[in-house]
Amino acid sequence: MGKLYCGVDFGTTNSSVAVSDGRGVRVLALDEHNDSPTSLPSLVYITRDNECIVGRLAADAFIERNVDREVILKQVDLGASIEAYVGGELDKEDGYRPPAPGQMTREAVRAHAIVEVNAPGRLFQSLKTLLRYRQFRGTEVFGTHYQIEELVAFILARMKAGVDEAAGESVERAVFGRPVRFSENDRENETAERRLRVAAELAGFKEVTFFYEPVGACVEYAMKADSRQRLMVVDIGGGTCDVCIMEFGGAHDTKTRLAESRILGVAGVPVAGDAIDRETIRRKLFPIFGSRARYGPSQLAMPQSLYNQILDWQNLYKLNNEETIHWLCAAETSSDQPEGIRRLRGLIQRNYGYVVAREVEAAKKRLSSALETRIQLEHEDVRIDERIEREEFSHIIEILLDRMLKSIEEAEARAGVKPGDIDLVLTTGGTSLIPAIRTMLEQRYDPGRIRRRDTFTSVATGLAIVAQYA
Ligand SMILES: Nc1ncnc2c1ncn2[C@@H]1O[C@H](COP(=O)(O)OP(=O)(O)OP(=O)(O)O)[C@@H](O)[C@H]1O
Ligand SMILES: [Mg+2]
Structure with a gap:
């Protein structure tokens, strides 16, 4: 077989790869389990035994093994004192936001971690977005540390395997797409590209050239x-x-x-799309989970930070600790909207964050062809049936x-x-x-x-x- 030229589009949601053999270009089928096999969902699921599942099966495995499962959390003492910055927070949308001067203190703290005792695996979504966060270097998955580049490389390795199979040999040279701006912040932008290059190398693409993704789409049309x-x-x-x-x-x-x-x-x-999903959840579903409820003798407002965690479903399980659950039970009994707070507790305890996010995304897609749809979830503790019209949705995303x-x-x-x-x-x-x-x-x-x-x-x-x- 002659030489193959390879174009890689590593996407936030879907990835695809095309090869040109000099006579024509074809997009390779990468995921036979996906509705459209030429799109590989950019998802990675890592099991407790370090098995790594990529693509559509990653989502299926997560839902099958994790949803509806009672989460048991344990705080473990890591047996060391570490110096830590206290007061900063990682906001996925805007990047790391250091606290105001004076607010940040550096102190020695006893290292603790909240671990999920019975988790069968972890699912990673939108890894491309994480590439830009300089503070996010990687994460611990059941005792094994995975750097962000390694997580991305799992997806790229699958793409490379597809290319190698089509070529009948190892193809190490590729043109990779990259967004015009990974981030509005220049340093984050550079960090993301550098990490993507490292991930590509880990996956076996030794010679990588980057072009802007929309340039790819321009060329695709212009050549015809x-x-x-x-x-x-x-x-x-x-x-x-x-x-x-x-x-x-x-x-x-x-x-x-x-x-x-x-x-x-x-x-x-x-x-x-991810920002659109988050905004839809914020505007349509937060109130269903009691964000506007009042609780206690002074009828206090619910803490909004709790709701923002719904947007970060990958870390939602951390709220499933005794303290938060007891607090929610107490708030529920003294609240003017007990059913909303009960729904929130069900969401946390039953690990429904991902299914809620998926349902909102699916409803959003339906609104591209229908004038109205319903966001629905039928689970024992969390029942949602919320109508949404295209016009209202258009307003939400304005x-x-x-x-x-x-x-x-x-x-x-x-x-x-x-x-x-x-x-x-x-x-x-x-x-x-x-x-x-x-x-x-x-x-x-x-x-x-x-x-x-x-x-x-x-x-x-x-x-x-x-x-x-x-
Ligand atoms: N019919 C539809 N209507 C509205 N949104 C849709 C529809 N189909 C897919 N989407 C959204 O499009 C996004 C995925 O698009 P695409 O595969 O082009 O992204 P990507 O290439 O992975 O991401 P990026 O280029 O930003 O890194 C998702 O947010 C998905 O919800
Ligand atoms: Mg894209």
Whole structure:
């Protein structure tokens, strides 16, 4: 078999890989268990015996083995005194936020860890987002420390195995996509790319070149059209919204067309599908879990930090400790909304964080084709049946769409072009399927000039073409 050129799109939610053999490009099937085998869900499940499951089966294993299971937590003394910063908190959305000066104290504390005694495994989602958090170096999974690069490498290794099988040999050279901005913070941005490179090496890709993901989607389209044109790609996925404006000449052969192309401007923000899911949970489900309840003789407001933990379902189990559960029981009996607080307790005790997040994501997707749907959960302790209309949903995500629009304006400003100067606007990425996003684009560009490219594979396809010619 001849040489294969490889384009890798490691996504926040889905990953795909394409190869070009000089005659054509094809996207490889990576996950036979997924509805669409060419998309590998970017999920890793590690069992107690250090078995690592990647892709759709990771989600299935987690649900089958973890949900509905009673969580037993134990505080263990690690037998050492450590120096610790007290008062900082890791906010997944905005990065590490150090406390205000004076608020942070450095002190020696006895090292304790809360461990789940009976957990069969841990599931990791949106690892690409974690790449940027410099304070998050890795995590302990049943006594084995995994660095963030190693966790990402599990997914990349699966992709490499697919490429090697297609090539009949080990392919060590690849063009990787990266978002325009992993983070709005420059240092976090650099950290993320550096870690992704290390993860790629660990997976066996020894020679990696990075290109912006939306450049991949631009090239994918431009190679099929041989007229001179100015293209804009808006790629909105699970973690980032990326925009790229490129100009292509009219040359017939691909190599010349690519050589004569120019990137006029790029921009991006780390706001996409995951942020939309979180905002929907915050606005639609927090009240169902009693966020507006009052409790106690003074009718105090419920602590909102408790609710923010619902958004971080991967760590929700930590709330399942005696102290919090007793507190919730007490709050419930003295509250004006006892059923909401009971639901919250069920969510924590039964480990439903992930299923709630999945149901909200599924409802969001349904709203791309239906005008209304229901967010439903039918479990013994947690019953949810909440109607949501597309219009209400569009309103909930307005503020996030504004940030995406700013990114589009920024790309235009960098390229020095106006909306009317763009010949075609190409959309890709799962989140671009949301009708409110289409409407936002139609208000700015002639609707006849907006085209949808393959939602999940256009980036990898373009990157494979870049790998061959660039
Ligand atoms: N029909 C749909 N309507 C709305 N959102 C959708 C739809 N289908 C998928 N999504 C959302 O799209 C996102 C995944 O898209 P995609 O696979 O393009 O992201 P990604 O490439 O993994 O992420 P990124 O490029 O940001 O790293 C998820 O947030 C998913 O919920
Ligand atoms: Mg993507």
